[in-house]
Amino acid sequence: MAKVHVTNVVVLDNPSPFLNPFQFEITFECIDDLQEDLEWKIIYVGSAESEAFDQVLDTVYVGPVPQGRHKFVFQADPPDPSKIPVADVVGVTVVLLTCSYR
Template identity: 55%
Template structure:
């Protein structure tokens, strides 16, 4: 059984401009004291065909973790457009919110993100070079895809039967009712895989 359970993720600034920062209100429950911090990361998938365009937008160490229900705000800058192919700026892509303990990822939440212009004229005839300041994003927050991984926590007794696990325990359907608040071009690639620290609020 996981020592930390994700209870909810609320996308705060959505929809927003492409260049606006991402903001998430994250609620989770910790069942027993932890020796180390939790590391949260947000990754922007820049291309459906190659992970070389993936960008880690930010990472955050959260701790010490009190037992019980905890809540915090995770903020991350928008992706650097210079690292995204022009042909991949518009349309639907993915962001990945992940959490790891002692370097072992145990939860991954994927959201589709629709990027389009703020006018019908530009969407009908998009210029060859994207006009970034006119692009808006909409995180499809009501349809997250959640994947859970069995990991070893602080005690040896918490290690899964096969450690490290070869395959994650995955939810193959959207977890919108439990975790979140919708044109689809890209799918989830197989194998989706500056440090700060923050304390939790109860």
């Protein structure tokens, strides 16, 4: 059973120019006290064809975290357009928000 439940993610400053930072207001609940940090990441997928173009925009460690509901704003610099294949600069993409424990 998961110890962390993400209950809401709000994309702030939306819509926004491409070169503005990403901002997410994240609300999560812990069902137990967590003695170790949670690792949160924002990953920009630069191409559906290869993970080689993925960019980890930022990583933040939150913890220790007591049981209960928590909220924070996670902000990261935008992706580097020079690392995105020309064919993928304009079009559909994915921004992954991950949370890991241990």
